[in-house]
Amino acid sequence: MSTAFPTHLTAVEAGQRLANYGSNTLPEAKPPSLFNIFLRQFISPFIYVLFAAALVSFFLGQHINGYFIFAVLLLNALIGTIQEFSAEKAANALKKMVPSYAYVVRDHKVVKINSADLVVGDLVKLVSGDKIPADICLCSHDELQVDESMITGESVAVEKSFSQRSAQPGAGQQKAAVDTENRHRFCYAGTVVMRGRGLGHVIATGEDTEIGKIASDVGQGQTKPPLLLRIETFTLRITYGILILIALIFMITLIRGDDLGSVFLLAVALAVSAIPEGLPAAITVALAIGMRRMAKVKVIIRNLLAVEALGSCTYIASDKTGTLTVNEMTIKDIYLSGGGFYRVSGQGLNPEGEISAVDHNGEVSRLELLVMAGLLANEAYLAPSGDGWSGQGDMVDVAFLLLGLKYGTDYQQSRKACPELGQIPYESENAYCASVNLYRGKNYLFVKGSVEKLLTMCAPDPALAGVSAAAKTMATRGQRVLGLAYTLVDSIDGKLEPLLHDLTFIGLVAMIDPLRPEVPAAVSECKRADINVAMITGDHPDTALALARESGIADQQMQAVTGEQLTQAYQQGRARFSLCIHGSNVFARVSPHQKKQIIDQLMHDGDFVAVTGDGVNDAPALTQAHVGIAMGLRGTDVARQSADIILTDDNFASIVQGIRQGRIVYNNIRKVIFLLISTGAAEILLVLFSLLFSTPLPLFPLQLLWLNLVTNGIQDVALAFEPAEGNELRQQARPPDEAIFNPLMIERVLINALVMGTLAFTFFKWQLDAGVAEDQARNLTLLLMVLFENVHVLNSRSEHLSIFRQYFWGNKFLLFGMLTAQGVHIGAMYTPGLRDWLALSPVTLEQWSMLLLIATILIVVDEGHKLYHKRFMSASRENF
Missing domain, CATH: 2.70.150.10 (Calcium-transporting ATPase, cytoplasmic transduction domain A)
Structure with a gap:
């Protein structure tokens, strides 16, 4: 150097x-200790209600109830602590990956x-x-x-x-x-x-x-992601409805003359049954799992919400260089303005190769001038490394350094022999860079940049007639084309921009940046997933169109929209601009400001947009989009700061895998919600039926607490670990404004809750009518509800896919949770003290098998609903 x-x-x-x-490194906030995380589990209105219930139980002399509630709260806090601590560790580990x-x-x-x-x-x-x-x-x-x-x-x-x-x-x-x-x-x-x-x-x-002094004085708080806030709002809305229902039940039971203490505890237990207090923790775990899974496919999440948001994308606006291509520029062709044409051999970051004349027309000296212009108007570095050569800086500049080596010129020696006297660094809005160097005893101003830009700076010359045609021919082959020019300057006083006129055009270079081999398949997957993919680049329209057709982004009839066309359409109003954007998937010679205009229009038209970018001028578009995706390898710091997601391999296929994982996370969140809401609704129906038919309560308050906070609490978080169902990228994109609790979930909740509640109450009343003691009837009914939960977890694994078409061993956490929940309940039947508190007693294998058979009816009903919904929706689409 x-x-x-x-x-x-x-x-x-x-x-x-x-x-x-x-x-x-800046001082970081000390991560919360296990003890602090444990204490946080008790900061919840629902927990306050249970604490109040425990205190009232002691006041009414029901010490067993009070102790049991405290025990359940402790167990719930331990489970929540483990979940949150694991999620915290995963998030901190991901911070170090970028x-x-x-x-x-x-x-x-x-x-x-x-x-x-x-x-x-x-x-x-x-x-x-x-x-x-x-x-x-x-x-x-x-x-x-x-x-x-x-x-x-x-x-x-x-x-x-x-x-x-x-x-x-x-x-x-x-x-x-x-x-x-x-x-x-x-x-x-x-x-x-x-x-x-x-x-x-x-x-x-x-x-x-300076920032370190500020950071040491300011604590770092963690903001909850909007998705989690929406879930908490959703939970509170359910709470208001349940409180009204509980008030009605409370009045009915009092009118019946039931004991005040039992009525109060029943109301609390119903509140616990109906309110999915474990939902926020389960969703946090689901998002954290999604973060870790995305990291494995080279997608790093900076914003927890982006895990789910990426799965909601309907439109991907992708950069070209490095995302769709491998970002290894190689100069393959040289065209000199005097008519000389040269071929360059070699590939990638390998200096082996040579420049061979196809038709040089005696322009060897101009070829040397072109090589020197590329070396000196250049900010890159190239050096041998352990496994070859490594380049630092813009890969276009690196390609010129490699061209110099193939020509036989060492760029380090050239920079020493031709000291730099002034420069204009490359900025994307300028589309050129310039450098003044002492070359052969004279001050040469070398300029390198887009052909269109340089031609406006050049003096009239008959030799320029063929330049545009040659550039177009090269671009249609998918090559990136740059021009080089020069002029002699006497002195440098101040800025160089006033000197950029009457330049002499040296020639063109055409370089290739091959399409990543996995991109066509990834684009095809996006289309199957109902996601539109567009290329937005500052490159030549013909170059962009050739690569877009090769990747599958554009068909043979589609034409590229240029920045000039976008400007004209924008001036004609939003409607015309929208038509212009939706008429193509290829946008070339686009300025950073126009990229932001495109994103804004797409969002206005109802798309959920993900944008890729790497430069400082991409920051507005990254911030504007629903999901900003920055390049981890070649992206600037400002782009990465503006983005929600960072690709550590700059690979478009990683975006597609990220979308797949995002859809998995969203589906798993819905599965947890479905499980918790439907089981809670079933328990409320069970109590309502008992009031309606004037029977004893099918389950005591403690039994309801056990059912919801212990047996079901072991299983619900396991759904967050559900793997892909396999059809995530074949589903239609979710409408951006669709609520989590959509009509399909409402249908499933009502049907499953009605089946569980009706069967459980019918069984309880049948036992009473058969002369079975109340305690034994409750014991069997409670076991039936536990089995319903076990079976219902299997139903919850997919909204559309039959459980018989799912890989049974796909989620070992879920299977372990099911067995543990059943094992804990059976173990409680044989545990002195605990079985007395819960009014449990052992059952025979015959009784257990009968209850399991009843519970499997829930599978039959849910499978029937899935089949009906599948056929009904298919018929609706065909009629439509």
Whole structure:
């Protein structure tokens, strides 16, 4: 690498300072202890009701009831603690899977390191999109603008300058005082580079930075995801309805002359039966499991809600480079403006290959000029690594470095021999970059960028007549085409932009970035899942269209929509703009602002949109979309901060797998809700029937508490571990505004609750009419309800798929939960003390088999409903 860097550290010095002063990390809030998590389990209105019930029980002299309620609360808290602690560990583990990186100069080389390994004195390179990793004193910059709103609260980016004398970096972990006059020469940790480039020394790391001082004074709170808040609201609404029902039951039982204490405990037990107090914990576990499963397919979740939201997508607006393609640019063809044409062999990050003339027309000197322009108007680095070569920087720039090696020119030597006198860094809104270098004794201004942009900067030349045609021919083959131009300048006074005119066009390069082999299958899966996929890129329309057709995003009749066409449509109004967007899946030469307009229109038209992006200018679209997806490998820090999800492999197929996992999570949440609500409704019906037919209560309050908080509580969370049913990507996308409690779930809850409640009461009354003692009738009825729960868990595994078509061993947690719930209840029949409290007694194998046979009726009914619904819906679609 070039040795022209300012003073910097060696790797040995950096290692010593890291050992002495510690890593560059901010103080983190101490994770809650197991004891604190345990105490949190008692912070709930439902728990308060049970506590009150226990106290009243003691007051009324029903000590057994009071002790049992406390025991149940303790067991419930232990289960919740284990669940929440596991979810917390999973979330913390995922945070470490997307580290932040920094480019530093060590041993005269630019290297990429983990930001945590930065030390005071390190020389750091900053580019647009970077999150600044530490407090830095700048020693050079080029139009550097930094968003410091997180520190100052000002939304306008700060332009850095050297107008004031700055503090010098020290060798220790102390930072010089920074006064207001010097702030423009300092960059602060956590702020974001919005534009330009910079080079500076680290003057403070970790908790000694400005943001570190703030972080040490502010505790970190955790906000519940909106999905969980919606569930809690849903639960409270159920509570209000149940309280009214309980009030009616309370009055009826009092009028009948029942004991006041028993009536009160019955009301509490009914409240516990009807209110799914375990639902928020089960949903948190389901989301945490979804996070871990997504991590296995290279999808890291930054926002817990995004687990479920990704599964709701109806439209994916995907970037091209690196997401649909492998992001390994290789220059394959060279066209010189004088007519010369060359082929380049080799592939990927391998410098082996050569440039062979197809028709050079004596333009060898212009070929050298093209190679030098590509090497010098360039910010990338290339170096051999253990398993080949590795490039740092934009992969387009890396491709030019490889071209230089194939030409026989070492870019490091070229940069030394041709010192840089000024530059215009590449920014996506400009679509070009430029550099002034001393080359062959003269000041050459080299420009590299989009062909259309460069042609507007060039002086009239007959040789340019064939450039556009050549560029179009290359683009139709799916190649990315860039142009290179130059001019001679006498002196450099101030900015370079005024010099970008009357350029001499050197030639074109066409590079390939192959489509990822798994993309066509992934796009096909999206179509089967009722998800529309679009490509939005700044590349040439013909290049974008060729890759879109190859991937299956576009058919042969579809044409690309350009940024210019979008501008015209937008000016004609929202209706025309909507027609323009929905008329194609390929958008090329699109600006970042237009990308945001597309996303806004799609959302306005009712789509649930996921967007991919990697640059600082993608941040508005990532924030605007329902789900923002940033690239983990090549994405800028600002893009990753703006996104809900990060792809650690930048692979479109990972998005599809993430959608699949998101749908699994949502389905599992519905399964838990269905199980808890339907069993609770069945118990309420059981009590209502007893009041209606003036029979003794089929189940005592303690038995209802046992049924809901113990036997069912063991099983419900196991549903959160349900694997894929296999048809997630063949289902239609869920309407974005569809409620969780949709008509299908309402049907299933009513049918299953009615069957369980009616059968249980009928059995209880039949036992009484047959002369069986009340205690024994209740004992058998309680066992029947436990068996109903066991069977109902199997029904809950799928809304549409028959249990006979599911892999029985697919969820071992569920099978273990079923056996445990049944085993706990049977064990209670033989446990002295516990069986007395619950009024239980052992049953014969014949009785148990009879009750199991009755419970299986629930499977027959639910299977019949699934079959009816499947045929009815199929017939409705055909008639429609």
